[in-house]
Amino acid sequence: MLISRRQPPFAGWVAIDEFEDLFARFSDGHILCAEHRSIRTIVGRTKSRLFGPFLRLDDASAGDVLLVVARNPSDLRMVRALPDARKRFRQIVGYVIDSYFLEAYGRWAGQYDHVFSTSEEGAELLRRKFGVSSSVLRQGFDCLRWANTDAGRSIDVIGFGRQPDSYHQRFQAEFHTDRSKVLYLHSPLGVHTGPGVYTERPMLLKLLQRAKISLAFHMLVDPIGNRPRDAGFVTSRWLESLGTGCVVVGKRPVGVMADEMFPWPNATIEVPDDPARAVALITELLEDPGFIADTRARNVAEMCRRHDWRYRIRDIYKHLQLPEPELLKRELQALDSLKLQPPLQAVATRGLSGFG
Secondary structure: OEEEOOOOOEHHHHHHHHHHHHHHHHHOOOEEEOOEOOOOOHHHHHHHHHHOOEOOOOOOOOEEEEEEEEOOHHHHHHHHHOOOHHHHEEEEEEEEOOOOOHHHOOHHHHHOOEEEEOOHHHHHHHHHHHOOOEEEOOOOEOHHHHOOOOOOOOEEEEEOOOOOHHHHHHHHHHHOOOOOOOOEEEOOOOOOEOOHHHHHHHHHHHHHHOEEEEEEEOOOOOOOOOOOOOOOOOOHHHHHHHHOOOEEEEEOOOOHHHHHHOOOOOOOEEOOOOHHHHHHHHHHHHOOHHHHHHHHHHHHHHHHHHOEHHHHHHHHHHHOOOOOOHHHHHHHHHHHHOOOOOOOOOOOOOOHHHOO
16 A cells, blocks of 8 residues: 555656556555645644644555655655554555655654665665665656657757746747747646646656757756755656656756766756856757767667666565566566667767867
């Protein structure tokens, strides 16, 4: 069984909802949606303090594994919403996505047999401070469903979600004119919350399949307000862009996570700090269709080899010493049978006209 915080649906988390759906399908389990308790009244605040911030989950299930998918470390408290969880499940396991919020971990982590963390920092803190078994499990992408190397791409540059204002304004000024042949598509999401995010999700991925270049910047480039800030964290947009066959251009996350996840040449291409020079770099990239095609093929092949969600789910089963479900085995074989190979000739790391 899996406990999720997917209600109400939110566009920024739909990639994790997809992981949950895959895990539930392979494990023949079901998903319980934890909801926050209202703390507008004294009674609500008292109940939150005594029984936890999430409403009780009325479900009588029991079994080998309870997986709690925590969007941030404080969501590990969702386990308290399921009465007698310890008695009903042989192993209680967490998976923390935004694991860089180190200050949000708490003593409730001690209720888990193991916690997977997307970052080394989160796993190390859990072991050191709370004595909880923890290991690193990166995010993934449904490559089997969405990997694409098609060359027919009518969108030159796509930027979805938050884009750094300094670059976005310059790209608009340069590309949204009759003087430029470059089509720059940005902010294609129309629905940000509610069931409509699931309807629009395939639209976004199809747009990425039709784009040559996808923009991606780490979270400390032109940070906004109280949005999460971690220059080293790899978010889902990097995986989505690479897996659908885009050349990824922007500011790569700094540190071990990106270095370990994207070690192949030209997995990401750095733009200059000056947005005007970034325009020149993008224009020059688009004038080299051979480089675009080779990089696309390499990106998709490497993603299918390294970062499909099915590998992550296999790792969970392996760590918990559980047999792999037959359906998972078949889909891993299907992923392997795609036979996607990077270009035989290694493409030199790109450094255009001194901009790289």
